[in-house]
Amino acid sequence: MKATFGEYIRQLRTNKGLTLTELAALLKLDSANLSKIENGKREFDEKRLDKLANAFELDFEKLKVEYFGDQFAKKMYAYNCSSETLMVVEEKVNYLKSINVKQAEIKF
Amino acid sequence: MKATFGEYIRQLRTNKGLTLTELAALLKLDSANLSKIENGKREFDEKRLDKLANAFELDFEKLKVEYFGDQFAKKMYAYNCSSETLMVVEEKVNYLKSINVKQAEIKF
């Protein structure tokens, strides 16, 4: 998906023929703020990801990819992080997993 | 670098034979809070990345990779994001570059 998260939501919404007010109601937020979200002027609150998934019957795992992918990309772009950053993320995720495994082993 | 950002700082610090109090002074923060940072109980504030780079004569670009890599990895791990997320990040960074989104204010 080559778009910001805001653009992604707008696409979903317009495809389904919903107005800002209608979708905002489903997401339990103000239509003015949803407008800002779609236009990249506010962040979508991760607490509403489940409501978004329900509204459009989306696979939640894929939605997370879209959402967090957007978040990380914005930061990387804003701070001009080299693409090497992503390799390091992969390493570090594995490291965190390995530590967690060790902790779990100690428990039992 | 296979470690959390806190572990990374601790390594730098102990290699140089500094105490928490000494490094904390260089970073303009409380030694108790630096301890929490090294132990992963608080976040290192990005406003201090420059001070950290100075304290240890680090390449700033590499430090950013380490720092943001850590941040993203923690989130990915906490939310169990699939590794596909990183592909999406790459796509989205390119997308942001292509549409030349106005850069956020960068503090360093």
Place this chain on the structure above:
DNA sequence: TTAAATTTGTCATTTAATGACAAGTTAAAT
């Protein structure tokens, strides 16, 4: 055993995120 170093707990303060609503603009329909 004692002094320095580190860790932990707590809380007031600062800072950022959010909700809410008014006012403005755009777009479509008649």
Place this chain on the structure above:
DNA sequence: ATTTAACTTGTCATTAAATGACAAATTTAA
């Protein structure tokens, strides 16, 4: 052209999260 719904923008009070500060407890090393 006027009206109406849809959308955008601006602002501000409130809420929630991050941070600073310091006391107290624990660990480490001399």
